[in-house]
Amino acid sequence: MAKGFYVSKLVAFVAIFFAIAAVATIIALAVVYSNEKSNKDSESGGTTSETITTRTTSSFQPGTGSPAFGPIWDRYRLGKHLVPDHYDIDLRPVLTKNDHGLYVFHGESKAHFTCKVIIEHVVIHSRKLNYTEEPILTDADGNTISAKKHFLAEKTSYLVLPLNELLQPGKKYTLHTKFVGELADDLAGFYRSEYVEDGETKIIATxxxxxxxxxxxxxxxxxxxLKATFSITLRHKLDYVALSNMNVLNVTTEQWQNEPWQITKFEKSPKMSTYLVAFVVSQFKADGDQLIKIWGRKKAIEDENQGEYALNVTLPILEFFETYYNAPYPLPKSDQVAIPDFSAGAMENWGLIIYRETALLYDNRESSINNKERVLEVISHELAHQWFGNLVTIRWWNDLWLNEGFASYVEYLGADHAEPTWNIKDLTVPYDTHRVMAVDALTSSHPLTSKEEDVNTPAEISAFFDSITYSKGAAVIRMLSSFLTEELFVEGLRTYLSQFAYNNTVYTDLWNHLQAAIDKNNFQLENKIEDIMNTWILQMGFPVITIDTTRxxxxxxxxxxxPKAVVTQPSQFNYTWIVPITYITRTSLQNHFWLKQHSDVHTPFDLSGQGNNWLLANINVTGYYRVNYDDGNWDRLLQQLNTDLSAIPVINRAQIIDDAFNLARAEIINTTRALETTRFLTKEVEYMPWQAALNSLSYFTQMFDRTEVYGPMKAYMKQQVTPLFDYFKNKTNDWNIRPATLQDQYSEINAVSMACSYGIRECGELATRLFNLWKNSNVNGIHPNLRSAIYCEAIARGGEEEWNFALEQYRNTTNAQEADKLRAGLACSKEPWILNRLLEFSLDSTIIRKQDTVSTITNVVNNVIGQNLAWDFVRANWGKIYQQFGGSxxxxxxxxxxxKRFSTEFELYQLKQFKEDNQDxxxxxxxxxxxxxxERTEANARWVNQNKAIVQEWFEAAVKP
Incomplete structure (x- = not known):
């Protein structure tokens, strides 16, 4: 009742009703406004004093269009209502099983943060952590903030602490928690890895x-x-060593459960993102000095010296990137650790990079040249991230392409600096450009970036870690650097890194700095860099450039x-690109031209009346596009290859093959035209053209190795590869010495692999002889470069005895790279029951590590006999496989x-049924x-129906005397 006057109950009820409604409307509008304003302020680094009461409102996400009502913890994005300043993390991994048979870690955390808006809940990410005490929130003076009982939002992975009072903007608070987590072997978060050394199983927390x-x-x-600084403390037994992002600050000891434990405290880190935090507790040994150390198993590091190569190349690569970025290495040390069980190839944690063993360790006696190159490139990739990604970080995962694409491009530059004789920069074409085009040519591809609000859940984020992100990202950045010049590209890159150090960006920030460098140097570019690059970033796919040299x-x-696929993804550019076209003719040097619309007439491209003059576009494949020509120009290019192939750059010899086969699959040129591009290979000894042919013909193998077409195809390939096999047999003195250059060694490997695959008798006999010498003497005299090919052929030609011997060697070897070669060889058996046995082993982590499950199954698929076996196995075990690896x-x-072999209507039906059956x-x-x-299966079925007879006829004619 209100004081001072009287009204009737009805009038009072009506008045109160409308008053409440009016106030509620005002509050709702004010809340929406405050949400919008607080978000805009937080985006720009500002603060606001507007109130957010989480009884009725939630964290607003930019651009989602979602209503402002509903609890914060129902959303996957936090917003910036609470901004972290610093974390004190204290963890005790217990590397023995508890009474429940589990490995666990005990933790204490203090998360210090600043409040940006009035709010009455603390919402912080937490998953699979059990809180042993009620979380406590304190203010800057150490006063406890009254709170209700915490709860966990499992779906969105939050710890939620409801408060009895409101947090105030601009004030600092600390959340104190104590918890226990499982050190599972799931390869994520803080997890467990195992290995056996000297007969003893040893446990790692990583x-x-x-x-x-x-x-x-x-x-x-x-x-x-949401970057912050970190102070990490790790507690462990005395015979273990602890590593984290920073150097050790101090070491003390304590008694815990009647045993002495060591307390290792690390220096405070610079401001960084949570995904870059890392720690390892192990019995590893190190090779190196105060700045750089390579860590791994004692046997690998001390006995076999497997860390030496990584140590030797790390410093030159770091020094290269310091110069390239014009910025000193941001941290006081660089630890690099080889872990036996690791889901990715490597992870760029700041100052503590973690690798699979195969990506960091190298043994001169057991490792191949390919192993050596992979170690070099992965190290270079991860070191590139120490600046680009770690120092300057993308704002959200929708721009992952910029982070990973950039590192995938500059890894070749760092590697080239460390191994200048390898000519390694060219390998980005077969490794990245050509490989990713196969995916990006599908309507189910996706643009490099997307709207931030479309990427929220962990599964949506993980889906971005694909070949488009890495390899297409690398290809378009390489194209950008090429048409700008590397000098101008680096100038813009340096100012970008300088401005945004210890901060976050979106990809357009890089465009702005490149444009500033362009303007400063008066570089002639007809379009703004953003206008050019948006055509490559904001729409999926790429163009085929068709050049008619008669007009x-x-x-x-x-x-x-x-060609029958329907593109349903809209594009603001209508699938037109601003294309930098480079070209030469038989009689002219390299020139360039911009194609900005669907078509244009360009006079230098008119070769009519010029006899046997030809035109070749996309020189050294610096552009991310394919090239087609009129029939006359195709004829002249192939004639040139068949007479004097040296007139065409080696990368473009590979490009001609790769483009032609893909154009044929797309029904733009005849399949026989593509096959004609392989005729000159009898004169070719370079790696990249042969690798392009192998990649292209692998599609024919996949489509036809279960049909009558494969017989004449195999005969043709045997005919083509025989000169290459003989060439390297002579060059290597009957396979006893190795060629001098990296790519020549790769050509030798291809020669042996193809010769065995396509039935050259001498190769099969070589494989059997070398394998039996090893089996009978227990001394492996097979050179590591040739082991993959020899193991596969010998096991394919052998039986159970050879397979069991290889399995025994696989289980006993301590070299991860040798284990990979043997594991691939095991999948080459011709016995279905043996292949089924290997498939069963793939889900037994005591035999095959979880990190190798997927590749073991796909190895079996590579064997034509294993195709249906593996497909049946995956369908029968999908639930178990998904549970273990679905988030990888x-x-x-x-x-x-x-x-990959699916090409029939029945296989298409099975695939669609598989999707339907496993929706739950x-x-x-x-x-x-x-x-x-x-989509690929539908296209395969159509292509096989149209081309099977044509392909068989061509191969039969090509092998006639």
């Missing part, structure tokens, strides 16, 4: 936080833009492997592998790959 697994190790604001007409169109960024490789289980990070597999 981490993999990217992208959303730091919340499994400690409660945190687990988003890349000088140049045209572009969206290249699709399946490499999970899509499984779907790609088991479906799910597909995790492989969902996009599954859609791509369906």
């Amino acid at each position: 981490t993999q936080m990217q992208a959303t697994a730091a919340r499994k190790a400690f409660p945190c604001f687990d988003e890349p833009t 000088g007409l140049v045209q572009q169109q969206h290249f699709l492997l399946d 960024s490499s999970f899509g490789n499984l779907i790609t592998g088991v479906t 289980i799910g597909f995790g990070t492989a969902i996009r790959t599954l859609d791509q597999a369906i």
Whole structure:
């Protein structure tokens, strides 16, 4: 009742009703406004004093269009209502099983943060952590903030602490937590790895936080833009060593459960994202000095010296990037650790890079040249991230392409600096450009970036860790650097890194700095850099450039492997690109031209009346596009290859093959035209053209190795590869010495592998002889370069005895690279029951490590006999496979592998049925790959129906005397 006057009950009720409604409306509008304003302020680094009461409102996400009502913990994005300043993390991994048979870690955390808006809940990421005491919130003076009982939002991975009072903007608070987590062998967060040394099983506690697994190790604001500093403390037994991002600050001891334990405290880190936090507790040994150390198993580091190569190349690469970025290495040390069980190839944690053993360790006696190159490139990739990614970090995962694409490009520059004789920069074309075009030519591909609000859940984030992100990202950045010049590109890059150090960016920030460098140097570029690059970043796919040399007409169109496919993804550019075209003719040097619309007439492209003059476009494949020509120009190019192939650059010899086969699949040129590009290979000894042919013809193998076409195809390839096999037999003195250059060694490997695959008798006998010498003497005299090919051929030609011998060697070797070669060889058996045995082993982590499960299954698929066996195995075990690996960024490789031969209506039906049957289980990070597999199968079926007879006829004619 109100004081001072009287009204009736009815009038009072009506008045109160409308008053409440009016106030509620005002409050709702004010809340929406405050949400919008607080978000805009936080985006720009500002603060606001508007109130957010989480009884009725939630964290607003930029651009989502979502209503402002509903609890914060129902959303996957935190926003910036609470911004972390610093974390004190204290962890005790217990590397023996507890009474329940589990390995666990005990943790204490203090998350210090600043409040940006009035709010009445603390919401912080947490997953699979059990809180042993009620979380406590204190203010800057140490006063406890009254709170209700905490709860966990499992779906969105939050610890939620409801408060009895409101937090105030601009004030600092600390969340104190104590918790226990499992050190599972799931390869994510803070997890467990195992190995056997001197007959003893040893346990490692290690981490993999990217992208959303730091919340499994400690409660945190687990988003890349929410950077903070970290002080890490690790408690462990005395015979273990602890590593983290920073150097050790001090070491003390304590008694815990009647045993002495060591307390290792690390220096405070610079401001960084949670996904870059790392720690390792192990009995590893190190090779190196105060700045650089290579860590691994004692036997690998001290006995076998497997860390020496990584140590030798790390410093030159670091020094290269210091010069390249014009910035000193940001941290006081660089530890690099080889872990036996690791889901990715490596992870760029700041100052503590973690690798698979195969990506860091190298043994001169057991490792191949390919192993050596991989170690070099992965180290270079991860060191590149120490600046680009770690020092300057993307704001959100939708721009992952910039982070990974850039590192995938400059890894070749760092590697080239460390091994200047390898000519390694050219290998980006077969490794990245040509490989990713096969995916990007599907309608189920995706643009490099997307709207931030479209990427929220951990599964959506993980799906971005694909070949488009890494390899297409590398290809378009390489193209950008090429048309700008490397000098100008680096100038813009340096100012970008300088301005945004210890901060976050979006990709357009890089464009702005490149444009500033362009303007400063008066570089002639007809379009703004953003306008050019947006055509490559904001729409999927790439163009095929068709050049008619009889009229000088140049045209572009969206290249699709399946010409019948319907593109449903809209594009603001209508699938037209601003294309930098480089070209030469038989009589002229390199020139360039910009194609900015669908078609243009360009006079230098008109070769009419010039006899046997030809034109070749996309020199050294610096552009991310394919090239087609009129029939006359195709004829003249092939004539040149068959008479004097040296007139065409080696990368472009590979390009001609790769483009032609893909153009044929897309029904742009005849399949026989593509096959004609392989005739000159009898004169070719360079690696890249042969590798392009192998990659291209692998599609023919996949489509036809279960049909009558494969007989004449095999005979033709035997005919083509015999000169290469003989060439390297002579060059290597009957396979006893190795060629001098990297790519010549790769050519030798291809010569042996193809000769054995296509039935050259001498190769098969060589494989059997070398394998039996090893089996009978227990001394492996097979050179590491040739082991993959020899193991596969010998096991294929042998039986159970050879397979069991290889399995025994696999289980006993302590060299991870040798283990990979043997594991691949085991999949070459011709016995179905043996292959089924290997498939069963793939899910037994006591035999095959979890990190190798997917590749073991796809190895079996590579064997034509194993195709159906592996497909049946995957379908029968999908629930178990998904549970263990569905969140892995490499999970899509499984779907790609088991479906690559699918080319019939029945296989298409099976694939669609598989998708329907497993909707309830799910597909995790492989969902996009599954859609791509369906699209590819439809295209394969159509292509086989149209081309089977033509291909068989061509191969039969090509092998006639």
